[in-house]
Amino acid sequence: MSVPAAFDYHPATSVDEAIALLQQYGDDAKLLAGGHSLLPTMKLRLAQPAHLIDLGKISGLSYIRDDGDAVAVGAMTRYVDIERSDLIKQYFALLPEGVDLIGDQQVRNMGTIGGSIAHSDPAADTPGMVLALKADIVAKGPGGVRTIKADDFFMDLMQTALKPDEIITEIRFPKPPAHTGSAYTKLANRASHYAVVGCAAVLTFDGGECKAASVVITGASVKPTRASAVEAGLVGKTGQGGSEGGIGGVLHRIEGAFAGENKLDDDAIADAASHAADGMELVSDIHGSKEYRGQMAAVMARRAITSAIERTS
Amino acid sequence: MADYKSLRAEQAQKRAEGKLMGIGLSSYIEACGIGPKGSFPVGLYESARVRVETAGHVMVYTGSSPHGQGEETTFSQLVADEFGIPMENIMIMHGDTDSTPEGRGTYGSRTTAVGGTALYTAVQRLKEKMKQIAAHLLEANVSDITLEDGKFSVAGAPQKSITFGEVAMAANFSNTLHPSIEPGLETTAFWEPEANTFPFGTHVCALEIDKDTGAAEITRYVAVDDCGRQLNPMLVEGQVHGGLAQGIGQALIEGVVYGEDGQLLTATLTDYAMPIASELPSFETASTVTLTPVNPLGVKGVGEAGTIGSTPAVANAVCDALGVAHVDMPYTPEKLWKVIHQK
Numbered sequence: 060m061s062v063p064a065a066f067d068y069h070p071a072t073s074v075d076e077a078i079a080l081l082q083q084y085g086d087d088a089k090l091l092a093g094g095h096s097l098l099p100t101m102k103l104r105l106a107q108p109a110h111l112i113d114l115g116k117i118s119g120l121s122y123i124r125d126d127g128d129a130v131a132v133g134a135m136t137r138y139v140d141i142e143r144s145d146l147i148k149q150y151f152a153l154l155p156e157g158v159d160l161i162g163d164q165q166v167r168n169m170g171t172i173g174g175s176i177a178h179s180d181p182a183a184d185t186p187g188m189v190l191a192l193k194a195d196i197v198a199k200g201p202g203g204v205r206t207i208k209a210d211d212f213f214m215d216l217m218q219t220a221l222k223p224d225e226i227i228t229e230i231r232f233p234k235p236p237a238h239t240g241s242a243y244t245k246l247a248n249r250a251s252h253y254a255v256v257g258c259a260a261v262l263t264f265d266g267g268e269c270k271a272a273s274v275v276i277t278g279a280s281v282k283p284t285r286a287s288a289v290e291a292g293l294v295g296k297t298g299q300g301g302s303e304g305g306i307g308g309v310l311h312r313i314e315g316a317f318a319g320e321n322k323l324d325d326d327a328i329a330d331a332a333s334h335a336a337d338g339m340e341l342v343s344d345i346h347g348s349k350e351y352r353g354q355m356a357a358v359m360a361r362r363a364i365t366s367a368i369e370r371t372s
Numbered sequence: 373m374a375d376y377k378s379l380r381a382e383q384a385q386k387r388a389e390g391k392l393m394g395i396g397l398s399s400y401i402e403a404c405g406i407g408p409k410g411s412f413p414v415g416l417y418e419s420a421r422v423r424v425e426t427a428g429h430v431m432v433y434t435g436s437s438p439h440g441q442g443e444e445t446t447f448s449q450l451v452a453d454e455f456g457i458p459m460e461n462i463m464i465m466h467g468d469t470d471s472t473p474e475g476r477g478t479y480g481s482r483t484t485a486v487g488g489t490a491l492y493t494a495v496q497r498l499k500e501k502m503k504q505i506a507a508h509l510l511e512a513n514v515s516d517i518t519l520e521d522g523k524f525s526v527a528g529a530p531q532k533s534i535t536f537g538e539v540a541m542a543a544n545f546s547n548t549l550h551p552s553i554e555p556g557l558e559t560t561a562f563w564e565p566e567a568n569t570f571p572f573g574t575h576v577c578a579l580e581i582d583k584d585t586g587a588a589e590i591t592r593y594v595a596v597d598d599c600g601r602q603l604n605p606m607l608v609e610g611q612v613h614g615g616l617a618q619g620i621g622q623a624l625i626e627g628v629v630y631g632e633d634g635q636l637l638t639a640t641l642t643d644y645a646m647p648i649a650s651e652l653p654s655f656e657t658a659s660t661v662t663l664t665p666v667n668p669l670g671v672k673g674v675g676e677a678g679t680i681g682s683t684p685a686v687a688n689a690v691c692d693a694l695g696v697a698h699v700d701m702p703y704t705p706e707k708l709w710k711v712i713h714q715k
Contacts, residue, residue, distance in 0.1 A: 103640070246585050246705065248642075248643075248645075249625045249645035249651075250625075250638075250641060250642055250643050250646070251641075251643070253642075255705075345629045345637050345643065346706075347706055348706065351705075351706045351709060351710075355585060358585055
């Protein structure tokens with residue numbers, strides 16, 4: 060079956076109108092953003108909404124703005140615009156890197172950041188990156204506007220903290236402190252290019268010591284999952300031979316700080332990364348067994364962390 | 373062309389670095405140009421009806437059924453070369469069983485070898501008839517008539533000539549044709565080969581397997597194939613490219629998977645992986661030319677060559693990289709990872 064069930068189409072002209080339509084039609088309605096996750100499920104009749112509310116005609120929902128201590132991205136911003144944004148590249152290297160790995164160019168021309176995180180496909184890339192960057196998600200409903208922290212947003216398999224009549228309007232990415240590097244890498248499903256396992260890593264260094272680490276695994280579980288055990292294994296670790304003590308250690312660290320190198324040694328990274336799947340409910344399908352995904356989580360984490368550290372400066 | 377020695381040296385170097393590089397070769401020979409008289413329960417001939425129209429345009433109705441192999445171009449070239457007329461004046465019709473003669477279809481690397489020969493046969497018949505008409509009009513002996521650059525002339529007296537178009541007009545319109553000549557210029561030819569043709573080739577595949585993930589990536593692919601006479605080298609290369617993509621896809625990523633309950637799990641292209649251009653290496657292709665004596669064109673067929681050579685070349689490269697004798701296809705990352713980590 061490659062034809063959706065019949066539906067009524069409503070092009071909303073404002074967010075308030077879209078919210079009103081959501082309230083009116085309730086469970087019979089779905090929001091349409093980029094459509095490249097929704098329409099295929101409708102063609103397979105896995106979803107059969109009687110009413111489609113198109114957000115694409117609403118002006119003012121697609122933007123990338125420097126907003127002081129954060130970069131604000133409108134929910135309807137297409138992946139291709141994120142790929143091309145110098146502002147985003149300046150602060151969040153992992154976003155254009157990860158977005159470039161999504162689907163194919165046709166998908167990236169239409170797909171939106173808001174649509175992706177609202178849909179929260181477990182194998183998608185954007186939810187993981189948004190979580191790793193600890194973004195704030197701004198949503199509007201009949202009761203007004205509220206902000207949901209990324210760590211509170213992704214609840215379960217394709218379930219988010221959004222209420223049925225709420226619409227994401229903006230995603231705010233707090234600007235990172237100096238000496239922060241980020242990276243996204245994934246092992247892709249060769250058919251769909253969805254993540255079999257992906258890892259988004261954001262690390263901050265100061266004087267050779269890892270001050271903060273945000274590491275998220277995508278594709279391996281029912282939702283993007285923070286790898287807290289990995290983070291704990293990185294924070295407080297020092298580069299340049301790690302915990303070498305005495306005058307030698309001090310000299311090395313000073314040397315390293317002047318040289319601008321924040322490199323943790325490979326063993327330290329591998330050690331931390333080995334905990335990538337700790338406590339995670341791993342999924343299994345024809346593209347990867349539980350065992351494989353668990354092992355790949357560690358591999359992807361190691362690679363993303365290494366890459367992120369190289370980008371701290 | 374592959375510089376095999378350098379590849380082995382590179383492999384030694386990579387192995388010293390702990391990397392998994394493999395080199396695979398395959399040499400093949402295939403029985404094509406399906407099929408020889410008596411080799412099958414049905415006759416595997418091909419057919420062509422050719423009509424030269426009043427203004428000198430040519431309609432070809434072929435029993436072959438190309439679906440991307442490019443015979444619209446190759447057959448036009450053949451007719452254009454034989455008659456000495458522009459390709460624009462030729463129309464190739466296929467696939468409409470209401471208008472085309474009975475044929476056996478396009479597969480088995482047979483369309484140009486067998487269908488092309490049926491076309492060639494029909495064209496020669498019409499050429500002969502046109503020579504007879506020209507001889508009559510030029511008051512010469514038919515054995516003295518030559519056809520060159522779209523003109524029929526008398527050997528030794530080139531000023532005595534008449535164009536292809538004028539002969540076509542005469543054949544279709546004239547009321548003073550020689551009584552032995554039936555009006556019109558239309559014939560249908562059926563041609564059945566006496567034997568198969570035997571294209572052959574050798575392929576070399578170099579690839580690297582990511583030790584941590586099991587993902588295989590082809591770094592070089594070299595293919596040298598011999599399909600006999602190449603009527604259109606660009607189409608030949610295109611066929612090879614397509615065959616390589618198909619064979620590599622089969623080896624590395626394609627697979628139909630059923631669940632234990634019989635449910636088809638790879639039911640859409642989100643789960644069934646197909647090879648795409650951006651995920652394949654730049655192919656290095658070359659050819660040798662060994663004509664077949666089986667048909668007057670010397671053509672052996674090339675539709676399958678790329679596929680035949682590539683799947684085993686990739687398989688051999690994977691086994692070489694992993695130091696094992698056999699791995700079941702497709703060589704998915706998890707499968708290779710298991711081989712690497714469970715040895």
